[in-house]
Amino acid sequence: xxxxxxxxxxxxxxxxxxxxxxxxxxxxxxxxxxxxxxxxxxxxxxxxxxxxxxxxxxxxxxxxxxxxxxxxxxxxxxxxxxxxxxxxxxxxxxxxxxxxxxxxxxxxxxxxxxxxx
Numbered sequence: 001x002x003x004x005x006x007x008x009x010x011x012x013x014x015x016x017x018x019x020x021x022x023x024x025x026x027x028x029x030x031x032x033x034x035x036x037x038x039x040x041x042x043x044x045x046x047x048x049x050x051x052x053x054x055x056x057x058x059x060x061x062x063x064x065x066x067x068x069x070x071x072x073x074x075x076x077x078x079x080x081x082x083x084x085x086x087x088x089x090x091x092x093x094x095x096x097x098x099x100x101x102x103x104x105x106x107x108x109x110x111x112x113x114x115x116x117x
Contacts, residue, residue, distance in 0.1 A: 036071070042063060
């Protein structure tokens with residue numbers, strides 16, 4: 001055990017590789033930050049420019065899904081995972097989304113349907 005170095009005893013515990021990796025990691029985080037900031041700014045622009053309606057709602061939903069993708073992919077490191085894990089997470093999510101849409105659509109038919117009685 002005499003040849004093992006204790007990193008807490010040396011003032012220079014980081015080598016050049018760690019510094020380069022840190023720069024790349026910070027650059028990646030800032031890139032994701034600016035992408036999320038741009039999408040959020042676009043959401044604010046849509047909120048104040050576009051009137052209420054289906055287009056505005058669909059735009060918000062799509063932008064929110066893009067932001068969720070970036071957050072999950074980058075900060076939760078899902079982009080680096082194997083395909084089977086991604087599939088295991090996404091397939092149940094798709095079924096839940098399908099269930100919500102089916103319940104909303106079927107709920108509209110209750111008591112007179114979508115077009116009134």
